[in-house]
Structure formats: structure tokens, C-alpha cells
Amino acid sequence: MGIGTDRKSIETALSESVILTQVDKVIGWGRKYSFFLYPFITACCGMEFMSVAGPRYDIDRFGAALPRFSPRQADLLIVVGTISHKQAPILTKVYNQMTEPKWVFAYGACVVSGGMYDNYSTVQGIDTILPVDIYVPGCPPRPEMVFEGLMKLQDVVQQERAAKWPRGEAPYKKRSLEKP
Numbered sequence: 001m002g003i004g005t006d007r008k009s010i011e012t013a014l015s016e017s018v019i020l021t022q023v024d025k026v027i028g029w030g031r032k033y034s035f036f037l038y039p040f041i042t043a044c045c046g047m048e049f050m051s052v053a054g055p056r057y058d059i060d061r062f063g064a065a066l067p068r069f070s071p072r073q074a075d076l077l078i079v080v081g082t083i084s085h086k087q088a089p090i091l092t093k094v095y096n097q098m099t100e101p102k103w104v105f106a107y108g109a110c111v112v113s114g115g116m117y118d119n120y121s122t123v124q125g126i127d128t129i130l131p132v133d134i135y136v137p138g139c140p141p142r143p144e145m146v147f148e149g150l151m152k153l154q155d156v157v158q159q160e161r162a163a164k165w166p167r168g169e170a171p172y173k174k175r176s177l178e179k180p
């Protein structure tokens, strides 16, 4: 089928076969549907995470089905359960070993704010030791809440500019865990 030479028919033909976009948008689109999770699970929220990952709720629909148990192969750190100050250096080490770009998902009230554990041994929110991208409170959060958080994170990833990376190492030594 030939293309007419007038402007309108050229524009019509091109609109059916050519897509104009930005490199950042294409990369963001690919990244948001290909998360590789590193689940850092310490406590009871882990049971709810299992249901999120199971066949009933099926996290695979969001392109995030394959957990990686090596941080170097993961780009989404999902922190699930209560984080004590003893565990905090391990968590930040895992974060620092992940390759960039990488994102952090705070799963449940304990991770977001320390939850009911307002005491000396519990980290009062992992954003005191890591850069957190998405917060999903709840004790534990329902799978629907987790998926809403995951979709919001996908929106963030889609809009990100390459210039944002690298983020650098987690600053936990400079923040809440610094010794007096």
C-alpha cells in the first residue's frame, strides 16, 4: 500500500508505525516490569509476604516474581518484619552489595516506624539507615496494600531520570546507629 504525499496521509502512516519517546522512559518502562526481589524477612509479616508471593495473589502479574537470594542479582530490597539494631548492619550490608539502580520497599509497621516496638533494641523505621522508596504500613499489611505500594513504586521507577543514579552507600554510620 503506497503512502500519499500529502502531509495528513504521511502523518497517519507514521502514527501507525513510529513511536517517539525518550531513552529514560523506555528504560524506566523496562525496569518497572522486571524487579528482582531480595526479601529480607525477620518476623511475622513474613507470613503475609508468602501469601503475596503465592498463587492466590500472584506477584508475577507485576513482573516481580523471582526472588534473588544474592544481593548482587537483586534490585528491589523488600524489608519485612521487625529490624533490631543488631540486624541493622547486616541489612545495610545487603543494601550496599546490591547493584544500582536499586529500590527499597518498607513492608509493615515495624519496618516503617518500629511499630509497637518502641524500645531500645528496635530500629524506629528503616529510613534512619536506608533510603526508602515506598512505605506500606499495616500490622501486617494486606496483600492488596502491598500491590498498591508496588504499583506506586512502578510509577516512581517509570518517571526516574538516569541522572539520579548512583545513589551511593547506605549512610547508617552517620545516622541512628552512630555510637555516642
Ligand code: SF4
Binding pocket: 043, 044, 045, 046, 080, 081, 082, 108, 109, 110, 111, 115, 138, 139, 140, 141
Ligand atoms: S508489623 Fe506486625 S505483623 Fe509485621 S512484623 Fe511487625 S508485629 Fe509482626
